[in-house]
Amino acid sequence: MSGNEKNTEKLILDAARNIFIEKGFDGARMQEIADTAGINKALLHYYYRSKDQLFEAVFRESFNTFSPRIFEIMSSPIELSQKIRLFIDSYIDIILENPHIPAFVLHELNRNPGRIKDLMPFTGQTAGGLLSALSQEIKSAGYVEISAQQLMINMIGLCIFPFIGRPIIQPILFGNDDNRFDEFIQSRKTEVTKFILNALTKK
Amino acid sequence: MSGNEKNTEKLILDAARNIFIEKGFDGARMQEIADTAGINKALLHYYYRSKDQLFEAVFRESFNTFSPRIFEIMSSPIELSQKIRLFIDSYIDIILENPHIPAFVLHELNRNPGRIKDLMPFTGQTAGGLLSALSQEIKSAGYVEISAQQLMINMIGLCIFPFIGRPIIQPILFGNDDNRFDEFIQSRKTEVTKFILNALTKK
DNA sequence: TTTCGGTTTAACCACGTGGTTAATTTATAA
């Protein structure tokens, strides 16, 4: 039982996650995943039967990380402004720990939009319920008139976009300086929250 | 000179654009591009020497469509609020005509971030100039305190995100109904403009 | 020590890939 005693299945999944997220399904090679995991290629098929199934495992995991707990937070019994603060804060934190996941998940979903059906934990109905509830809260909070959908997309988009757009944002706006980009992201949590809450406030 | 007299090079580029944008570089097959164009595969290499060069042609074109004319608009001598209205309006219009381009460009840029260097028409300096000018305008307009970078990213992100995120947005928020999603996008132009301008306004 | 199941590997396979080539067709001009 030496130190590197790590079960092989996990070893494979870790390697596959790195490769798939970096190169996407089409760009990933089973050989490279095996090399990264430090094992023989046949072992990939021993534990996961095919490239598709290995990818499936990685993608589900990534999707669950990516899929915001927005519905949990949004249905909790706290004030709307607090929900918004809470969501922005925790969602940006999550993405900061896995900055490449949004681009990965969204690309694979665009490549195969039908896949979403297998992944949705909540029905359209539960979503509908939350939306109408949110819609009520917007009104009773005395906020600006805005549909629940528009607000949700704004919140999520403002959190995610900087990460997906980094390869174009950083060179143009920050002279390709990693530090300046990181500072930018750091300040985003408070900036986005301020921006949204102010956008919702009647003048 | 019959009706379908279309020069072959253009025929190839059209087919390549469709395939590359739908499947990405790694997922695209030269044979499928040839079939789509209705020509022999060897012709692809006759006009464009390699898959890379054919892709390069498609990507440059897409990037120029995608790359917002934000710097033109932002440096024109009109009031800031008008610039914002103008940008949101025209940018969403452009993307509506090519709804798959943002996901395509951003994915390929994430796959190969170095590529951006070959594509930037403006130096970091010109961008810097525009940013400080914009920063001044924000102040003199009496708007809320916000950095030029944060504002620009918010504007662009709010325009683009619904298109990149469609495969997840439509099923969850609109019961996978094409019409409801299209209505949502249509109302976005006014909604996003209102949202941003209000977010910038002090109480 | 032997046996036996789960692990791991080297070697292999059929097939699809991007790319090439030599020949054929087509248009053009003399």
Add this chain to the structure above:
DNA sequence: TTATAAATTAACCACGTGGTTAAACCGAAA
């Protein structure tokens, strides 16, 4: 009509791909 170059094609090639297989390895129970 004929000569010439450009456009187009069928056939081909080397190689990388996902996947398989049979044998070897290894720890534990008998």
